[in-house]
Amino acid sequence: MYLIFKSDNYLKFILISLVGSISLGCQKTGQSIVDSKNLLPAPQKVEMTSSIFEPDKTEKIYIFSVAGQETHSIAEMLEDQFEKLYGKGLSVESITSKDEISRQGVVLGISGENDSFTELTSQLPSPLNDSDESYILNVSEGLVIISGASDRGLFYGVQTLIQLLEDAKWKDATIAGMRVEDWPDLELRWVHYNYFFHLDRFEYIKESIKKLAKYKINGIVFEFEDTFAYRSYPFVVSPNSFTPEQIRELTQFAHQYYVDIVPLVQGFGHAGYLLKHEELKHLREDPEIYQSFCPLKEETYDFIFDLFEETINATPGVKFFHIGADEVRHMGKCDLCKEKKKEVGDLGLYLTWLDRVNVFMESKGRTVVFWDDMPMKHAGLWQVIRNDADTTFEETWNSGISKLDKIITRFPEDGVFMRWNYQLGREKGNVNILDWYAKNNFKAMAATAVIGDWPLIPKYNWMPANIKSFVSLAAEKGILGELCTAWGDDSGNHFEVYWVGFLAASEYAWSGASPTTLDEYWEKYVYRFFGPDTNGLIEAFHILSERVDFWDSSLMKKGNKRRIGYEHITLPNLDSLPEAGSWVKHYKALFDSARVEKARCIEATAILKKQIGVVKDNAYNLEVFVTMGELMESYTDLVLSIERIAVYCDKNLSLMKDGEEPVKEEYSEMTDRVEEAWNDYLSTYERLKKVWEIARYPKGGEGYMLNDQTHYMAGRTTDLSYLILAEQELDLVGHVRKLSR
Ligand SMILES: [Zn+2]
Structure with missing residues (x-):
C-alpha cells in the first residue's frame, strides 16, 4: 500500500471554493480519525491528505441528471447505509452542474459520463480503464467524490466508503482525507455454496450475498444438488428446495450487488444425488x-441437458456455468464404454462427455467452468501437481504434458480450467500447469478451500494459509480468478464458519496490498467482521478449532464420526479387565485429555459469550460458535462419565474375583452420572439445533430418499442428528444398564 502523507492544499482549495457556502463545523476535541488500514480488501493505492471528513455532518448524495438506473440504485444503497449507521436520511439530489453542490455530501458518478462531473474530477486521476471494477475515491473536507470506471466500479467505491463510514461510526471518529485509486488483481472473485445435505434459508442467503458484496466478492458457485426444484424430473428434488422462480429472484437480487449466481450441476461423477433413484439406474456407468x-x-x-437448461433459465444474465466433472470414479465399466475405452482410453471417454456438454453450453451462450483433475489424472500428471518432491518429476511431467499437448484442441477453447489445490498451491507441478494453461491461451481459476471434509470448525492452523498462498499466486500469474470452496457440508457444517476464509479469498484476490502475515489478516478480519472493541476472539476461534479432533475421534478405535466405517472403543465392562489391568489405567490418557479439553472449551466459550455483547456486527456468528463450543464441552462430560464406569468396573471386577457381591449403591451413582451426562449432551444438541436452524432448513423431510451409498454421516440423517449419531450408537446409558446384571 502506498501511504503518502502530504498536505493537499490545491485540491482543498478547489473543493472549498466549490462548496464555499457550507459550514464545515469544528472537529470535536480528542475525536479520533480513521484511515484506510482496516479496509478489507485492502485498496491498491492510498494517498493520505491532511483534511478531515465528518460523516455526521453529511446531508446530501449528489448524482448527475444523466445518471442511469444503476447509479440511482447505488445512491439508494449508500443512503440506506447512512441511515443504518447514523440514523439519519440523506437526500439523493440529481444535479446538472457541479455548481449545484452546496451542502456537505457525497458525489457519485461514472468517469466520462458527464462534462460537469469530468470538470469536478479534473484534478483526480481517472479510474484504471482496463477494469470496469476500478474506481477513484476522494475524501476531502466537506466532500467525498467517487468516480467509477463503470457502475460496477462505482459500486465498489461506495463499498469502500461504507467501510470507512462504519469505522468512523464505531469509533466516534472522523475520516481522514485520502485519495484511493483502486482496482482488482483478479477479475473473478468467487466463493462456493454447497447444498449436499442441507439448505440455507432464502432470506439468510440474501443477507449473505449482501455481505459478500461488501467485501467485493463477485460470484457464487451455487451447488444445488437436489435443492433446485427441477420441473422436468420432480422425483429427484428434495422436499426442501428452491423453485426456479426463487432462484431467478435470487439471481436478480445478487445482480443488484454485482454478484453472479453461477450454477454448478454435476452430471458425470459425484452424481449420487441423482443416480440413487431407481428411475435413473439405466444411466449409471456401473x-x-x-x-x-x-x-x-x-x-x-437427454437427462442432464434438461437439468442444465432449467438452471440456466433460472439464472439469466450469468455468463458462466460450472459443470463439475471431477473425480469421476467409475469410467469404462459398462459394455459400451469398455469397448470404446480400448480405442480412446479413459481420457477419451472424459473428452467425449466434455465436448458434448461444451457444445450444449455454447448453444445456450454459457461458458463452461470445469474441475481440471480428470484430464490431469488421466494424463498421469496428478502426482506431480500435488507433490514437487517426486524424484521422477521431470520425466513424469514431460510424459504427461505431451499427452495433453496431443489433445489440446479437444478442450473447450473458451472454457475455464478450475485448478483446485487445497495445499499451498506453490508446488512445482501446480505452478507448471498454470503456466501451461497460460502458454496455450486457456483461462484458469485457482480454487482453494476454507474447509474440506472436516467437522464443525476449519483447521485454523493451516487455513487461511492455503488461501493466501494460492490466491496470491493466481494474482501473480494474472489468471482469470479464484474460487474459495467450502466443502463443509460433507460434514454438515454451519455456513457461518466459512466467513474467515471467504474474506481471506477476497483480501488476497483484490490486491497485493493485503496483509503480509496471517496474524495481521486475522486481526483485520476480526476488526472488520465484528467491530473494533472485541477482546480474545482470535484466541477463542483457535482454541475451539483445536478441540474438534477430540470430539471427532477420541471415542473411536478406528475412523472418525464423520465417515462410515468407524469403530467405537470398547467400553469398560464386567467381562474382564483390559491388558492394562484396570479400565481406569487403560483409558487414563483419554480421561486426562477430556479434562484438558473441557477446560479449554469452557475458556473459549466464555470469551465468545462475553463478546456477543461487544460486537458491532455478526453476533449470530458468535452464537453459532458458542453452540459448537458447548457441544464439544458437553462431549467431554460424556467421556468423563466413562471414567466413572471404569472406576465401577475396576472395583467390581476385583470384588467378584474375591467372590464378593457387587457394590449396589455405587451402581446407581454411576448410572445417574452417565444419564445426566447424556441428557446434558442431548439438551446441548437441542440448543445447537435451535440456533443453527435460524439459518438453515432441516434437509429432507417427509419422503426424502437418503443416498445409502454416501460415506458421509451428514448424508445419512435428514436432520442435524448426524452430529450426535456416533454417541447415540455408543449408547452409554444402555451400556450401564447392562452392567446391573
Ligand atoms: Zn458407459
Whole structure:
C-alpha cells in the first residue's frame, strides 16, 4: 500500500471554493480519525491528505441528471447505509452542474459520463480503464467524490466508503482525507455454496450475498444438488428446495450487488444425488454404484441437458456455468464404454462427455467452468501437481504434458480450467500447469478451500494459509480468478464458519496490498467482521478449532464420526479387565485429555459469550460458535462419565474375583452420572439445533430418499442428528444398564 502523507492544499482549495457556502463545523476535541488500514480488501493505492471528513455532518448524495438506473440504485444503497449507521436520511439530489453542490455530501458518478462531473474530477486521476471494477475515491473536507470506471466500479467505491463510514461510526471518529485509486488483481472473485445435505434459508442467503458484496466478492458457485426444484424430473428434488422462480429472484437480487449466481450441476461423477433413484439406474456407468453417469448413452445427455437448461433459465444474465466433472470414479465399466475405452482410453471417454456438454453450453451462450483433475489424472500428471518432491518429476511431467499437448484442441477453447489445490498451491507441478494453461491461451481459476471434509470448525492452523498462498499466486500469474470452496457440508457444517476464509479469498484476490502475515489478516478480519472493541476472539476461534479432533475421534478405535466405517472403543465392562489391568489405567490418557479439553472449551466459550455483547456486527456468528463450543464441552462430560464406569468396573471386577457381591449403591451413582451426562449432551444438541436452524432448513423431510451409498454421516440423517449419531450408537446409558446384571 502506498501511504503518502502530504498536505493537499490545491485540491482543498478547489473543493472549498466549490462548496464555499457550507459550514464545515469544528472537529470535536480528542475525536479520533480513521484511515484506510482496516479496509478489507485492502485498496491498491492510498494517498493520505491532511483534511478531515465528518460523516455526521453529511446531508446530501449528489448524482448527475444523466445518471442511469444503476447509479440511482447505488445512491439508494449508500443512503440506506447512512441511515443504518447514523440514523439519519440523506437526500439523493440529481444535479446538472457541479455548481449545484452546496451542502456537505457525497458525489457519485461514472468517469466520462458527464462534462460537469469530468470538470469536478479534473484534478483526480481517472479510474484504471482496463477494469470496469476500478474506481477513484476522494475524501476531502466537506466532500467525498467517487468516480467509477463503470457502475460496477462505482459500486465498489461506495463499498469502500461504507467501510470507512462504519469505522468512523464505531469509533466516534472522523475520516481522514485520502485519495484511493483502486482496482482488482483478479477479475473473478468467487466463493462456493454447497447444498449436499442441507439448505440455507432464502432470506439468510440474501443477507449473505449482501455481505459478500461488501467485501467485493463477485460470484457464487451455487451447488444445488437436489435443492433446485427441477420441473422436468420432480422425483429427484428434495422436499426442501428452491423453485426456479426463487432462484431467478435470487439471481436478480445478487445482480443488484454485482454478484453472479453461477450454477454448478454435476452430471458425470459425484452424481449420487441423482443416480440413487431407481428411475435413473439405466444411466449409471456401473448399475450398482450411484457415483457416475455413462458418457456414451444418449439418454444421459437427454437427462442432464434438461437439468442444465432449467438452471440456466433460472439464472439469466450469468455468463458462466460450472459443470463439475471431477473425480469421476467409475469410467469404462459398462459394455459400451469398455469397448470404446480400448480405442480412446479413459481420457477419451472424459473428452467425449466434455465436448458434448461444451457444445450444449455454447448453444445456450454459457461458458463452461470445469474441475481440471480428470484430464490431469488421466494424463498421469496428478502426482506431480500435488507433490514437487517426486524424484521422477521431470520425466513424469514431460510424459504427461505431451499427452495433453496431443489433445489440446479437444478442450473447450473458451472454457475455464478450475485448478483446485487445497495445499499451498506453490508446488512445482501446480505452478507448471498454470503456466501451461497460460502458454496455450486457456483461462484458469485457482480454487482453494476454507474447509474440506472436516467437522464443525476449519483447521485454523493451516487455513487461511492455503488461501493466501494460492490466491496470491493466481494474482501473480494474472489468471482469470479464484474460487474459495467450502466443502463443509460433507460434514454438515454451519455456513457461518466459512466467513474467515471467504474474506481471506477476497483480501488476497483484490490486491497485493493485503496483509503480509496471517496474524495481521486475522486481526483485520476480526476488526472488520465484528467491530473494533472485541477482546480474545482470535484466541477463542483457535482454541475451539483445536478441540474438534477430540470430539471427532477420541471415542473411536478406528475412523472418525464423520465417515462410515468407524469403530467405537470398547467400553469398560464386567467381562474382564483390559491388558492394562484396570479400565481406569487403560483409558487414563483419554480421561486426562477430556479434562484438558473441557477446560479449554469452557475458556473459549466464555470469551465468545462475553463478546456477543461487544460486537458491532455478526453476533449470530458468535452464537453459532458458542453452540459448537458447548457441544464439544458437553462431549467431554460424556467421556468423563466413562471414567466413572471404569472406576465401577475396576472395583467390581476385583470384588467378584474375591467372590464378593457387587457394590449396589455405587451402581446407581454411576448410572445417574452417565444419564445426566447424556441428557446434558442431548439438551446441548437441542440448543445447537435451535440456533443453527435460524439459518438453515432441516434437509429432507417427509419422503426424502437418503443416498445409502454416501460415506458421509451428514448424508445419512435428514436432520442435524448426524452430529450426535456416533454417541447415540455408543449408547452409554444402555451400556450401564447392562452392567446391573
Ligand atoms: Zn458407459
